[in-house]
Amino acid sequence: MTNAIEIRQLHYRAGRAFQLRQLDLNVPSGAIYGFLGPNGSGKTTTIRLVLGLLRPLAGRITVLGDAIPDAAPRVLARVGYVPEQPHLDPTLTVRETLRFQAAFYPHWDSPCAEHLLRQFELDERTAFGRLSKGQKGKLMTLLALAQRPDLLVLDEPTDGLDPVVRRDVLSALLDYVSQRRATVFISSHLVHELERICDWIGVMDNGRLITEVPMARFKNGIKRLRVAGAPPSAAGAPFMILAREHVNGGAETWVVRDWEPEMAAYFATIGAALNDVIDLDLEEGFVELLRTFRSPRS
Amino acid sequence: MFRVMLYSQWKWTRLIVALGSIAAFALPLVSVQGAARADSNPLQAGELLQAVQSWGTLYPVLAAALGLLVAIATWAPDHRGRHVHALSLPLPRWRYVLLRFGAGTTLLAAPVIAASAGALLATPARAQTFQVDAERNGATIIRRPCDGGPCCNTCHVGQPAPDKKPPKHDHGHGHGHGHGHDDH
Numbered sequence: 360m361t362n363a364i365e366i367r368q369l370h371y372r373a374g375r376a377f378q379l380r381q382l383d384l385n386v387p388s389g390a391i392y393g394f395l396g397p398n399g400s401g402k403t404t405t406i407r408l409v410l411g412l413l414r415p416l417a418g419r420i421t422v423l424g425d426a427i428p429d430a431a432p433r434v435l436a437r438v439g440y441v442p443e444q445p446h447l448d449p450t451l452t453v454r455e456t457l458r459f460q461a462a463f464y465p466h467w468d469s470p471c472a473e474h475l476l477r478q479f480e481l482d483e484r485t486a487f488g489r490l491s492k493g494q495k496g497k498l499m500t501l502l503a504l505a506q507r508p509d510l511l512v513l514d515e516p517t518d519g520l521d522p523v524v525r526r527d528v529l530s531a532l533l534d535y536v537s538q539r540r541a542t543v544f545i546s547s548h549l550v551h552e553l554e555r556i557c558d559w560i561g562v563m564d565n566g567r568l569i570t571e572v573p574m575a576r577f578k579n580g581i582k583r584l585r586v587a588g589a590p591p592s593a594a595g596a597p598f599m600i601l602a603r604e605h606v607n608g609g610a611e612t613w614v615v616r617d618w619e620p621e622m623a624a625y626f627a628t629i630g631a632a633l634n635d636v637i638d639l640d641l642e643e644g645f646v647e648l649l650r651t652f653r654s655p656r657s
Numbered sequence: 658m659f660r661v662m663l664y665s666q667w668k669w670t671r672l673i674v675a676l677g678s679i680a681a682f683a684l685p686l687v688s689v690q691g692a693a694r695a696d697s698n699p700l701q702a703g704e705l706l707q708a709v710q711s712w713g714t715l716y717p718v719l720a721a722a723l724g725l726l727v728a729i730a731t732w733a734p735d736h737r738g739r740h741v742h743a744l745s746l747p748l749p750r751w752r753y754v755l756l757r758f759g760a761g762t763t764l765l766a767a768p769v770i771a772a773s774a775g776a777l778l779a780t781p782a783r784a785q786t787f788q789v790d791a792e793r794n795g796a797t798i799i800r801r802p803c804d805g806g807p808c809c810n811t812c813h814v815g816q817p818a819p820d821k822k823p824p825k826h827d828h829g830h831g832h833g834h835g836h837g838h839d840d841h
Contacts, residue, residue: 407741410744410745411744412741412744412745432747432748432749433747434747435745435746435747436747440745442741442742442745444738444739444741446737446738446739446741446742447738447742448665448668448669448734448742449734449737450665450668450669450734451665451668455664455665458661459661459664459665462658462660462661463658463746463747463748464747465747
């Protein structure tokens, strides 16, 4: 499988407070890759490096087979980008904005733009600066899709949008991806949203990539276990223990990673009893993962 | 590409360009207003030139102000969006800068044309009214048209009419031969 985005040993520093260190990241072609992380973890900086908006201090970035930032103009012609903040000229109307954008993109699809304009119910005579936040989000999505990109880079595209608009935007994105088999690199801290659409997940925290796995493996591998009679030390566990809390008496709750059903036999070997295995949703798994990463033990 | 860039820039700078064009058009007309007074009261050419010159300092001031304002207005939308949109467009940065610069220059052509038009309008209008004839020892403005026959003596009282001399209209040069009254 080829990768639409490949990052190797990337290093970038923004002032004294923040830096990306030794970042390695792979976005498989055709995948919907969810880029998760708390605010300030480095998601937007990584995206700007991927698009060639920033220059790394060290490391290598390849997007759609071309090196960034050297081949940025060629790559950007094949990339649809929805930034975190709407950044278009506020004086241009929706129609003028479409015209402006169309002039720069060789594969601009006017029928698609017209179709999305109607679907999103955008008034073409309204200036961009006068659109509501939801309408701006829709227009940004429209512009990204009408470019017929091979790669969509979405930086929190639905942040702050109401559920109806969010659904409209996501369904338009998914329609496009299913038709074109495009790759999507979507950053968000709205974990539930990513859980529904992504097939790969990468988690950033404090400028580092904590994990990068297929979504199914991430969700299935993180479990909450109810354990009784466990010794203080759980040496030799075949899974990674992310958290361990006493509930009452000898009962404990463990949050574990890389769990497989056959690992239940381990508890018998340490004289403990496994009472229950509970699935965690992505958000809980994400929070536990971050908590473990940030704790001194990790 | 250039057309959309020009249009986008026009939306930001149209007020500046419009006002600048009006000012640029008016400046040559206003600067010769003082000279019009010479019709009724002959002035020294030096004074006239001084008056025109004092208005002339406004040309570079206007040009600098316009250039600066148009540059700021051009930069404003990009700056507001932290240049993210500009940088994410699929063209080299130098080309984007060139497009912006070209659009700005094109828009600034309007005040330049307006100033030229104003100058073209002001010069013949004044030339119809009066004419500058300079003498060696002190330039004098002579009113036109002169209908005084051999010499109306309005401007050079007591001096003979230079009826045999060819017309001389030096327009400010100090090599007049005493009397440059071609209309006499």
